[in-house]
Amino acid sequence: MSGKPATDILNRRRFLGAAGLAGTGAALGVASAFAGAGGKPDPLITEVQDWNRFLGDGVQSRPYGTPSKFEKDVVRRDVSWLTASPESSVNFTPLHRLDGIITPSGLCFERHHGGIAEIDPADHRLMINGLVDKPLIFTMEDIRRMPRVNKVYFLECAANSGMEWRGAQLNGCQFTHGMIHNVMYTGVPLKVLLDEAGLKPNAKWLMLEGADAAGMNRSLPIEKALNDVLIAFAMNGEALRPEQGYPLRAVIPGWEGNLWVKWLRRIEAGDQPWQTREETSKYTDLLADGRSRRHTFVMDAKSVVTNPSPQAPLKYKGRNVLTGVAWSGRGTVKRVDVTLDGGRNWQSARIDGPVLDKSLVRFYVDLDWNGQEMMIQSRAMDSTGYVQPTKEELRKVRGVNSIYHNNGIQTWLVRADGETENVEIG
Known part of the structure; x- marks a missing residue:
């Protein structure tokens, strides 16, 4: 003073x-x-x-900070007709209004099977049982006293872009690609907990169970569990949000989001996967010949241009910035190419910011727009050499019966007035 x-x-x-x-x-x-x-x-x-x-408001007028009132339209949105009940539904991250690679905690998409569980962390417990030497029960305080790590990972629902298998459907990248977010998780490696319990030699799978009303549970191979799985209690430097699994959730890097069990209460070790009705019927990729792809856990390389896009049309001629995000569950994104003419000519976009394993990257193309129509696409390549396919290439192999694992190239048509819409080529 x-x-x-x-x-x-x-x-x-x-x-x-x-x-x-x-x-x-x-x-x-x-x-x-x-x-x-x-x-x-x-x-x-x-x-x-x-x-x-x-004079403006004082320092204690907003004890938990909020965005400016002029950003009130930057929110998650749902599509009400997708599901019968909002308690077992999804909303979408507003990708077209974000930049960088970190998704703000309040904008991370939600997917629930029985609504948000509101749990007092003092009453929450995590049990490890089954094929272990010593069944254990951990309190939240127990977990917070264990060695912790901080990792940035994307989380993508397997049904992201699922409505687009049969053609262009939803007019906005928030709705076509918004079942994804990218945050920094803080938590304990699952291997630390399993080592304390002592896995028996015949333990091959884990069953992860949530404490929500749906009793959500998923099967996880031991090899993945011992590799890079986290049991997280924080995201972006603060406690998990209730809709993101507070006080404890599983983080399964690079793998489909339905395995990332929220409100985690129990981990059971066994010698085979647990075959819940939902796992065997819903979370499979149906092929054209009637067969199904099972255990398609990994999310393949994918990208999307977020600006311009249907919810973010071009408003000005001359200098503009094209931007988007890319990711891969198999490693890092090495390159992103962009076309303005529907694939006839491609140029490498500029990737800016950190390039991390199993994380979003941000790409840019500076362009001078004179009002011509553009057919915009992006194409990601990851560290394994995998190149993001077109939708037609995917359909030739998988048909159109599934709603899962659609990582096909997205096309936006930018018209002469700047308005932009979801279209398909061919």
Whole structure:
């Protein structure tokens, strides 16, 4: 603190306000010169605005920070007709309004099977049982005292882009690709917990069970569990949000989101996968000949241009920035190519920011748009050499019976007026 009385501080503010008004005269002179050249002065720069005149809210007026009221439309959205009940439904990350690679916690998409479980962490327990030497029960305090790590990973629902298998359906990348987010998780490697319990030699699979009303449970191979799986209690530097599994969830890097059990309460070791009705029927990829692809856990390389897109049309000719995100569950994204003419010509986009294992990357193309129609696509290549396929290439192999694992190239048509829509080529 300066030690000056409040009256002195207020008098100084009045002096600065007067100086600001004096400066406005100079600004008016510049604006007048522009006006003389045929332009019009902009009152938002030539006149003092209310936010320059009055004191704002104090430091404790917003004890948990919120976005500006001018960003109120940047929210998750759902598609009400997708499911019969909002308690067993999904909403979508607004990809077209984000930048960088980290998804804000309040914008991470939600997928629930029985609604959000509200759990007091003091009452929450995690059990490890089955084919172990020593069945264990952990409290949240037990888990927080164990060695922890911080990792940035994407989480993608297997049904992301699932409505697009039979053709262009949803007009906005929030809805076609928004069942994904990318955050920093803090937690304990699952291997640490399993080592304490002591896996028996014949333990080959784990069953992860949630504490929500659906009793959500999924099967996980031991090899993956011992490799890079986390039991997380925080995301983006704070506790998990309730809709993201507070107080404890599984993080299964690079694998489909339905395995990432939230509100995790039990891990049972066994010698074979647990065949729940939902696992054997719903979470399989149906092929054209009636067979099904099972255990398609890994999310293949994928990308999408987020701007321009149907919810973010081009508004100005001249200088513009094309941007989007790419990811792969098999490693890192090595390159992203972009076409403006439907695939006839490709250019490598600029990847900016950290390139991490099983994480989103952000790509950019600076362009000068003269109003011509554009057919925009992006194509990702990962560290294994895998190249993102077209939708037609996928359909030739898998048909159109599934709604899962659609990583086909997305096409946006940008019209001469900048309006953009979801289309398909061919």
